Structure formats: C-alpha cells, structure tokens
Amino acid sequence: MAQTTDISFKPETFELIQKITKRYPEGKHKSALIPVLHIAQAEFGGWLSPQTMDLVAEVLRLKPIEVYEVASFYSMFNLQPVGKCLIEVCRTSSCWLCGAEDIIDHLEHKLNIKVGETTSDGMFTLKAVECLGSCGTAPMMQVGADYHENLSIEKVDNLVDGFKQENKQSRYC
Amino acid sequence: MSRKLLLKNDHVPGIATLKTYKENGGYTTMEKALKTMSPDALLEEVKTSGLRGRGGAGFPTGMKWSFLAKPEGVPRYLVVNADESEPGTFKDRYLMERIPHLLIEGMVISSFTLGANSAYIYIRGEYFYVSRILEQAIDEAYAAGLLGKNILGTGYDLDIYVQVGAGAYICGEETALLESLEGKRGNPRIKPPFPAIAGLYGCPTVVNNVETIAALVPIIELGGAEYAKIGIGRSTGTKLISASGHINKPGVYEIELGLPVEEFIYSEEYCGGIKGGRKMKAVVAGGSSVPILPTELILKTAAGEPRLMSYESLGEGGFVSGTMLGSGGFIVMDEDTSIVKNLYTFSRFYHHESCGQCSPCREGTGWMEKILHKILEGKGTLKDIDLLWDIQSKIEGKTICPLGEAAAWPVAAAIRHFRPEFEAYVTNPESIKDVKHYYRLNPTV
Amino acid sequence: MVKLTIDDIPVEVPKGTTILQAARLIGGDVTPPAMCYYSKLKTSGGYCRTCIVKVEQGSEKDPRPIPKPVASCRTEVAEGMVVRNITSPENLEARAGVVELLLVNHPLDCPVCDQAGECHLQDLAYENGKEETRFEFERREFDPIDIGDKIKLHMNRCIMCFRCVKVADQITDGRCHGVINRGDAAEISTYIEKAIDNDFSGNVIDVCPVGALTDRTFRFKSRVWYTKPVDAHRDCDKCCGKVRLWNQGEEVLRVTARKDQWGEVMDNEDGSTAWICNECRFDKKHINDWTVEGPSEINRHSVISANHYDTLRNIKLDTLRMLGGKPHGEKVDLGIGALDPNNQHKQ
Numbered sequence: 001m002a003q004t005t006d007i008s009f010k011p012e013t014f015e016l017i018q019k020i021t022k023r024y025p026e027g028k029h030k031s032a033l034i035p036v037l038h039i040a041q042a043e044f045g046g047w048l049s050p051q052t053m054d055l056v057a058e059v060l061r062l063k064p065i066e067v068y069e070v071a072s073f074y075s076m077f078n079l080q081p082v083g084k085c086l087i088e089v090c091r092t093s094s095c096w097l098c099g100a101e102d103i104i105d106h107l108e109h110k111l112n113i114k115v116g117e118t119t120s121d122g123m124f125t126l127k128a129v130e131c132l133g134s135c136g137t138a139p140m141m142q143v144g145a146d147y148h149e150n151l152s153i154e155k156v157d158n159l160v161d162g163f164k165q166e167n168k169q170s171r172y173c
Numbered sequence: 174m175s176r177k178l179l180l181k182n183d184h185v186p187g188i189a190t191l192k193t194y195k196e197n198g199g200y201t202t203m204e205k206a207l208k209t210m211s212p213d214a215l216l217e218e219v220k221t222s223g224l225r226g227r228g229g230a231g232f233p234t235g236m237k238w239s240f241l242a243k244p245e246g247v248p249r250y251l252v253v254n255a256d257e258s259e260p261g262t263f264k265d266r267y268l269m270e271r272i273p274h275l276l277i278e279g280m281v282i283s284s285f286t287l288g289a290n291s292a293y294i295y296i297r298g299e300y301f302y303v304s305r306i307l308e309q310a311i312d313e314a315y316a317a318g319l320l321g322k323n324i325l326g327t328g329y330d331l332d333i334y335v336q337v338g339a340g341a342y343i344c345g346e347e348t349a350l351l352e353s354l355e356g357k358r359g360n361p362r363i364k365p366p367f368p369a370i371a372g373l374y375g376c377p378t379v380v381n382n383v384e385t386i387a388a389l390v391p392i393i394e395l396g397g398a399e400y401a402k403i404g405i406g407r408s409t410g411t412k413l414i415s416a417s418g419h420i421n422k423p424g425v426y427e428i429e430l431g432l433p434v435e436e437f438i439y440s441e442e443y444c445g446g447i448k449g450g451r452k453m454k455a456v457v458a459g460g461s462s463v464p465i466l467p468t469e470l471i472l473k474t475a476a477g478e479p480r481l482m483s484y485e486s487l488g489e490g491g492f493v494s495g496t497m498l499g500s501g502g503f504i505v506m507d508e509d510t511s512i513v514k515n516l517y518t519f520s521r522f523y524h525h526e527s528c529g530q531c532s533p534c535r536e537g538t539g540w541m542e543k544i545l546h547k548i549l550e551g552k553g554t555l556k557d558i559d560l561l562w563d564i565q566s567k568i569e570g571k572t573i574c575p576l577g578e579a580a581a582w583p584v585a586a587a588i589r590h591f592r593p594e595f596e597a598y599v600t601n602p603e604s605i606k607d608v609k610h611y612y613r614l615n616p617t618v
Numbered sequence: 619m620v621k622l623t624i625d626d627i628p629v630e631v632p633k634g635t636t637i638l639q640a641a642r643l644i645g646g647d648v649t650p651p652a653m654c655y656y657s658k659l660k661t662s663g664g665y666c667r668t669c670i671v672k673v674e675q676g677s678e679k680d681p682r683p684i685p686k687p688v689a690s691c692r693t694e695v696a697e698g699m700v701v702r703n704i705t706s707p708e709n710l711e712a713r714a715g716v717v718e719l720l721l722v723n724h725p726l727d728c729p730v731c732d733q734a735g736e737c738h739l740q741d742l743a744y745e746n747g748k749e750e751t752r753f754e755f756e757r758r759e760f761d762p763i764d765i766g767d768k769i770k771l772h773m774n775r776c777i778m779c780f781r782c783v784k785v786a787d788q789i790t791d792g793r794c795h796g797v798i799n800r801g802d803a804a805e806i807s808t809y810i811e812k813a814i815d816n817d818f819s820g821n822v823i824d825v826c827p828v829g830a831l832t833d834r835t836f837r838f839k840s841r842v843w844y845t846k847p848v849d850a851h852r853d854c855d856k857c858c859g860k861v862r863l864w865n866q867g868e869e870v871l872r873v874t875a876r877k878d879q880w881g882e883v884m885d886n887e888d889g890s891t892a893w894i895c896n897e898c899r900f901d902k903k904h905i906n907d908w909t910v911e912g913p914s915e916i917n918r919h920s921v922i923s924a925n926h927y928d929t930l931r932n933i934k935l936d937t938l939r940m941l942g943g944k945p946h947g948e949k950v951d952l953g954i955g956a957l958d959p960n961n962q963h964k965q
C-alpha cells in the first residue's frame with residue numbers, strides 16, 4: 001500500500017491488523033484503533049511518536065487528529081519515549097495500605113531516579129500508577145503484561161536484578 | 174459454609190480449560206437454555222431471580238434487559254464490562270482468570286435471551302494477560318461448536334470478541350465504554366438516549382458486569398425462583414467480594430448476600446480478622462466510591478442492628494450513617510491508618526481519571542486533591558476542611574456521569590465521620606503522630 | 619405542542635424542544651446562561667453545566683421531581699413540566715458553584731484579553747459569580763500558539779466547550795485540531811504543529827465563547843468597544859457573504875459573522891446558518907470590498923451593547939473584585955491605561 005510516512009508495520013503485523021478490523025461491523029473499523037495502537041506501541045519502541053500515530057491513522061483510514069485524541073486519552077499509551085523496561089507500581093489505597101510507598105521509595109533509590117524518570121542508560125522508567133485490580137495481593141507492580149504481586153523489598157530486588165540481566169523489554173502485548 | 178454458585182469449582186485444577194470445565198458440568202446449562210427454553214422464558218427467569226447488576230449500581234438485571242429496544246433489522250449487542258478499575262475491586266479478574274468458560278457460558282445464555290448475535294468483552298488494557306486467557310477459552314469454545322454459527326445445532330449464531338482498553342477508569346462507565354469500543358476517547362455520553370435504545374454503533378445494547386453475566390449460569394441452572402431463595406430480601410443470590418487492606422486473608426470471596434459484616438471480617442472462612450491482631454478503624458465496603466464507615470457503623474447500623482452484606486443493610490442510614498455494597502471492593506483499615514492520607518489516594522485517583530468533559534468534575538477533582546495534599550503537608554487550615562466539603566457538594570449531582578459523585582462521596586464521608594482527624598492535621602499535628610501518615614511495609618513494627 | 623412553565627411563566631413549544639430553547643422563547647432573566655450549547659451545532663451542549671435548572675415536576679403524567687439539576691440545553695420538555703431557574707435559590711446556588719469551578723483555572727486576564735467586552739464568561743462571572751475565588755494554587759499554564767497565520771489559540775482561557783471541535787467536524791472538510799489529553803490536562807490542540815487550513819476554519823473564532831480562539835488579523839489593533847459594528851455583504855462564491863464589519867472610522871478592523879442575541883451566528887433566509895468563509899473574514903479588509911447595510915443591532919445584554927467604556931470599566935472592576943480582586947496574585951493595571959485606545963498592547 002502507498003505510504004506517506006517512511007515507517008511501516010512488519011508484514012505479519014499488518015496482517016494481524018487486518019484480522020482485527022474484521023471483528024467489527026462494516027464501516028466500523030475505527031473500533032480497531034485502540035488494539036492497533038497497542039500493537040504499534042509494542043512494535044515501535046514502547047511509545048507512540050507522531051510518526052507512528054500517523055502510520056496508524058493511514059492504515060485505519062482515520063484523520064491523524066483522531067488518533068492523537070485517542071492516544072493521549074489513555075494512560076497506557078506513552079507519547080514520550082520510555083525506558084526499555086517500564087516499571088509501574090500501584091499507589092492507590094489498598095496498595096498504599098500495604099506498603100506501596102516503601103516499594104516506590106526503594107525503587108527510586110535502587111534505580112537512582114524519581115517516579116516519572118528514566119535511568120540514564122535508558123533501561124528503566126519508573127511510574128506510579130492507579131489501582132491495577134490486584135489489591136488483594138498488594139503491594140504490586142506491573143511490568144509489561146506481567147503482574148508482580150505481594151511485593152517485598154527482597155522480591156523487588158530480585159525482579160529488577162533479573163530484568164537487568166535479561167535486558168528485559170517490557171511490552172503489554 | 175456458605176453456598177457457592179460462581180466459585181464452586183475455582184480450585185479444580187485445569188478448570189480454565191474446556192475439558193475440565195465440561196467435566197464439571199460446564200455448558201450443560203447453556204445447552205438446556207438454547208434447546209429447551211425460549212428467550213422470553215429465560216428473561217422471566219432472570220426477572221424472578223431478582224439478580225441485580227454486580228458492577229456497582231445494583232440495578233435489577235431483568236428490568237434492564239426488558240428495556241432493550243428491538244427494532245426490525247437492527248442488530249443488538251451484548252457488551253460485557255470487564256473494565257474493573259474501581260480501586261479495591263479485583264473479583265472480575267479472578268473469575269475470568271480462573272473460570273473463563275463460566276463467563277462465556279453466561280454470555281451465550283444472555284445473548285440468546287437478548288437476541289444478540291455479536292457480543293464483546295471490554296477488558297481493561299492492564300489485564301492483557303487475562304484477555305489472552307479469555308481468547309484461548311473462546312477459541313476452544315468455537316472449536317467445540319459452542320460458539321459461532323449454529324451453536325449445538327440449534328440454529329443460533331453468536332460471535333464473541335475480546336476488546337482491550339488502554340488505561341482509563343472512566344471506561345467502566347457504560348457509555349464511555351461504548352465510546353472506547355468504537356475507537357474513541359472514553360467520554361461518557363450524555364443520556365438519554367440510554368444504551369438499551371442506542372448503544373454500540375447506535376444499536377440497542379445491553380452492558381453488564383462480568384459477574385452479572387456469569388450469574389446467569391447458576392440462575393438458569395437452578396431456576397430463578399430457587400436462586401431468589403438464596404440471599405436476603407431484595408439482595409438475592411451470591412456476590413463476589415474483593416477483600417483487601419489490613420486483613421489476614423485478603424482475596425476474592427463468594428458470599429451469600431446477607432452475611433453479617435462482622436462474620437465476614439473476623440471469621441476464618443473469610444478475611445480472618447485484622448492483621449497483627451490490631452483494632453479496625455474503618456472500612457470502605459464497596460469500592461473507593463462508596464462512603465467510608467468507622468468501625469462502629471460498619472459492624473452495626475445506627476439503630477444498633479448488626480450490619481449485613483446486602484444492598485439494603487449496607488445502605489441503611491443513607492449517607493448519614495450508611496454506605497453501599499457497590500462493586501464489592503471491601504477495603505479494611507486498621508487503627509493506625511491515616512484516613513486523610515487514604516482519602517488523598519482516592520482523590521488523586523479521581524483527579525487522574527476524570528475524562529475532563531464537564532466542568533465541575535474536571536476542575537473540582539484536581540482542586541480537592543490539591544487541598545488534601547496541602548493538609549497532608551501540614552499547611553492546611555480549618556477553612557480548608559470546609560472548603561473541601563463545599564467543593565464536593567458543588568460537584569455532586571452536577572456532572573454528566575456518576576464519576577462526579579464517585580469523587581465527591583468519599584470526601585464527604587471521610588469528613589463526616591473523621592472530622593476530628595482532619596482538624597488534628599491542621600491544628601495539632603502532634604496528636605496524630607501515631608497515625609501512619611505513610612504506611613510502611615510490615616505495619617507490626 | 620407541549621405546555622410547561624419556567625419560573626412560573628407558561629410557554630408552549632413543539633415536542634422535542636429543549637428546556638433552554640423554551641426559555642429562550644420567553645427570553646430575559648429566566649433564560650439560563652449557556653457556555654457550551656450552540657443551537658447551530660449538532661451534539662453541542664451538556665458539558666459546561668452552567669445552564670442547569672431544577673425540574674420540580676417531571677411531567678403531568680409523572681409529577682415526580684428530577685432529583686438532580688439537569689442541563690437545560692440537553693433536556694427535552696415534557697407536557698406539564700415545572701422548571702425553576704431564577705426562582706429557585708437552590709438552583710442559583712448550584713450554578714454559582716459550577717461557575718466557581720469553571721473559573722478555577724481561568725487566568726482572569728480580562729484586561730489584556732481580546733475578547734474582553736464580548737466574552738460570555740465575563741458576563742457569566744459577573745452575573746453568577748461569587749465574591750472571591752478560593753482557589754489558591756497555581757493555575758494551568760499554556761503558551762499561546764498560532765494555529766496558522768490567521769488564528770491564535772490562548773489555551774489558558776479555554777473552557778472546553780468543544781464548540782470549535784464541532785465546527786471543524788460539521789462545517790469544514792478536514793478537522794485537524796481536537797482535544798488531547800484528559801481531565802484537567804485536556805487541551806485544544808493540533809498536537810503537532812499544524813495550521814487549520816480550510817475555507818471555513820475561521821468560524822471557530824465566532825463560536826468560541828471566550829478569548830481562546832481569536833482572529834490574528836484583528837488582534838491588538840483595537841479593543842472591541844472602540845469599534846463600530848455595521849452589517850455588510852458582498853457577493854461571495856464560497857459563503858453567504860453576509861457579515862458584520864467592526865470598523866474604526868473607515869477602516870475595517872475585523873470581519874465576523876452576524877450574531878443573534880444569544881451570541882450565535884444568525885440564520886440565512888433559507889434557514890441555513892450564515893457561517894462565513896475565510897476569504898470574507900480574513901482577506902476583505904477594505905471598506906470598498908463591502909456593501910454596507912447600516913449599523914448592527916446588538917441586543918445581547920453584554921458589555922459591548924452598553925457601548926461606552928465607563929460601563930465596561932465598572933463591570934470589569936466589579937468582575938475582578940468578585941473574582942478575588944487580583945488575577946492570581948499578579949498586579950493588574952485596571953486603571954484607564956488598560957482601557958486607553960492609545961495604550962493597546964504589545965503582545
């Protein structure tokens with residue numbers, strides 16, 4: 001297909017996108033936007049650059065502004081580059097009651113960054129997020145699609161050291 | 174032992190697979206429904222069962238379904254609300270992860286009753302791994318002829334799709350969910366029209382919570398009348414409760430509605446009492462939106478009756494001394510908990526999640542968060558407490574969707590029941606030194 | 619036809635009419651203020667909540683009251699409905715609350731705002747505002763940006779009425795601005811720098827109730843109350859060509875669509891809306907481009923209709939006093955200097 005942007009999806013991704021658009025009735029392909037943005041984010045470095053969003057707009061035959069509007073509404077879409085491994089720690093009530101702030105403090109120390117920042121080597125970004133539906137196994141954090149629950153300082157240490165070792169790329173999908 | 178209807182097999186190894194699910198009686202109710210019952214008869218059973226929506230509002234499901242418009246030649250949709258983002262709530266995740274086929278079976282029965290041939294599960298984006306489990310189960314069901322064209326040879330067709338969200342609590346509000354499913358920003362729609370008339374793609378649509386739809390299986394299995402015998406009064410059946418906070422055994426419990434709150438908190442079968450043998454200070458009984466209650470009022474009503482886990486009993490006393498069953502997100506706080514800080518986490522949440530469409534919620538939620546932050550920093554004044562009260566009252570009832578109320582109620586309730594603690598924060602910080610302003614791991618030390 | 623009462627005044631309207639439209643038929647004080655609703659734009663309204671009213675009786679058939687205030691712009695009338703606006707102190711209180719919240723993040727830079735004098739928010743604050751603002755935190759700040767060479771966006775002043783987005787969707791053929799982010803971080807934006815480039819894009823300026831979208835070809839030339847509006851027309855192959863010129867002497871300072879008493883673009887004879895094209899708006903700035911029909915009749919009860927600046931100054935002083943005296947702690951020169959035509963700013 002003709003493309004005005006100079007990036008493109010891998011052929012197999014493109015096929016997957018075509019398949020997704022078939023889930024919706026004729027003419028309702030805009031419904032595919034959120035799933036496709038997830039796929040695009042995973043394929044193009046964990047964030048959505050304007051260029052990536054323009055590509056999505058083109059593939060789904062939408063106006064670019066429609067894509068920007070949607071992408072910027074949802075908290076799982078990163079409109080700025082993030083580290084390779086995005087660590088999201090829940091900070092809401094139940095997790096807070098069970099020590100989430102200790103986990104966040106510890107991660108800030110360990111990674112030597114503040115919440116919202118990325119390590120200088122581009123490996124980790126730390127985020128504090130809202131309730132992830134894991135309140136009974138608090139405190140918890142999400143890394144890509146994985147839930148890590150009932151956290152303790154030791155558990156966090158082991159996890160983060162492991163991520164470093166395997167050079168983990170977090171992705172939701 | 175209370176009766177289990179939804180989670181009776183949740184610990185059977187392999188129950189997430191079709192094979193094991195079927196070995197445990199799975200899909201027989203669906204077969205009975207499709208082969209021996211008419212949609213009208215099924216709807217009657219749902220009405221008789223007294224089932225009320227398990228997503229939070231508790232609206233009678235049978236009544237909601239009977240509002241569904243049925244114009245000729247226009248498709249109807251069933252949309253399952255698996256957005257589950259109300260802080261303190263994690264039961265839908267448990268159910269979908271453990272027994273995905275129960276939801277699918279419930280969806281087939283519901284869709285057949287409603288005359289829908291396409292159904293969507295809208296699941297919050299963070300539950301990505303759960304969406305995979307659901308997709309796997311759906312694939313299995315297709316392969317076994319339980320979904321797709323001509324299900325079990327009955328001539329009934331149904332397709333089920335899983336749609337993931339991308340991080341937005343507001344998409345749990347049913348019209349925001351539909352907007353999101355249409356690929357738009359999750360802005361709640363202005364009602365009317367209600368989804369039953371114009372929902373997904375402008376077509377008649379029913380949106381129900383995961384647990385509500387799963388409950389269809391036991392309702393049709395037992396019959397509506399039999400189901401209605403379980404529970405208490407107008408709170409029929411069983412309910413999944415997500416228990417968290419300072420309790421010994423957090424987790425998802427299926428209770429028979431009407432269980433005394435005290436038993437739920439202290440018995441070994443459920444929460445197992447407060448961590449470290451400490452005293453309880455307060456409970457948020459139905460997810461972050463519902464009013465917090467101090468120990469005296471959660472265990473007993475203002476009239477001194479034991480409080481029960483039911484829509485009516487938890488609601489007794491209105492907002493003066495009662496609360497709501499809500500989504501069943503049961504958050505317990507021990508004696509050392511700072512109610513002010515807990516409220517701050519809620520207010521920060523609502524501020525973060527406001528869609529920004531209407532002015533009272535967009536501007537008010539942020540303002541409340543800022544004032545609470547100021548109070549926590551020790552810079553608050555008595556006037557700030559009144560101001561908080563005033564702002565919440567200006568939001569409540571004036572917004573497009575109930576997120577406005579969800580943000581206002583927790584503030585009102587915390588001030589109503591714990592005003593002295595707020596005052597101590599601003600006038601005498603010394604006196605609240607023992608309160609855990611920042612809650613640490615291992616609260617026993 | 620449906621009969622109802624608004625503040626005890628009976629009115630009869632066709633089925634499907636909204637309470638707000640019914641109130642507009644009565645006119646005067648019983649008409650609720652509307653900051654986001656715009657009768658010429660589909661799906662507008664419902665957002666700002668300033669138009670709320672109390673429905674004391676839902677209808678003849680179901681006389682129960684509606685428990686919450688309703689947005690009059692989005693609520694249809696019913697036979698026997700009893701609506702209270704200014705005769706309900708509770709409703710006025712609720713509206714004052716909404717207005718206070720609407721102003722929480724507003725910069726209150728009226729003295730330097732182009733829209734001053736024809737700003738609906740200024741009117742609203744004046745009529746419904748509280749004594750003072752109680753918001754003591756930093757306000758949201760955005761830098762003003764140029765959306766192309768004709769339109770300026772002062773996001774600080776935006777009240778998120780979404781009218782401009784609906785204009786772009788409904789009367790232009792390619793929307794490229796919209797709402798990005800959410801909650802109180804939401805903003806009107808093109809996201810990446812883009813000019814809104816379309817024959818009818820200039821209409822976003824006319825629908826903006828505040829000074830968030832303004833005409834760059836007009837800015838800073840003159841305060842609106844020094845201009846004299848006249849109605850004029852020209853043969854235009856793109857639009858109806860019926861406009862309002864804002865002149866100073868013989869000089870055309872600004873061209874806008876003609877607006878009615880509700881601040882909405884008027885209708886043409888055939889019932890269509892008299893939107894104007896960018897050529898008429900931005901490029902025809904010579905009096906000889908136009909056939910002047912005569913002075914415009916401006917019957918909106920806003921400060922421009924008073925048409926002299928004592929009133930304006932007083933209102934402005936009152937408004938600011940009501941809003942807390944000083945716009946977020948800054949010293950603002952409210953003296954004659956700010957209102958002096960020879961002292962019109964510098965950006």
Ligand SMILES: Cc1cc2nc3c(=O)[nH]c(=O)nc-3n(C[C@H](O)[C@H](O)[C@H](O)COP(=O)(O)O)c2cc1C
Nearest residue numbers: 226227228254256257258345346347381382385575
């Ligand atoms: C802000 C907000 C968030 C909501 N979140 C959820 C949710 O996550 N899950 C849910 O089932 N219902 C949620 N609801 C309720 C839904 O709007 C809707 O009432 C529900 O899905 C209906 O299903 P039910 O009748 O089976 O409970 C939410 C409502 C609001 C106002």
Ligand code: SF4
Nearest residue numbers: 528530531534572574
């Ligand atoms: S109440 Fe809040 S979340 Fe609901 S529509 Fe208004 S701004 Fe959006």
Ligand code: SF4
Nearest residue numbers: 776777779780782826
């Ligand atoms: S820029 Fe003006 S018209 Fe557009 S949303 Fe903001 S206030 Fe409304």
Ligand code: FES
Nearest residue numbers: 090095132134135
């Ligand atoms: S509060 Fe952290 S997962 Fe719910």
Ligand code: FES
Nearest residue numbers: 664666667669691
């Ligand atoms: S004018 Fe009715 S809500 Fe804004």
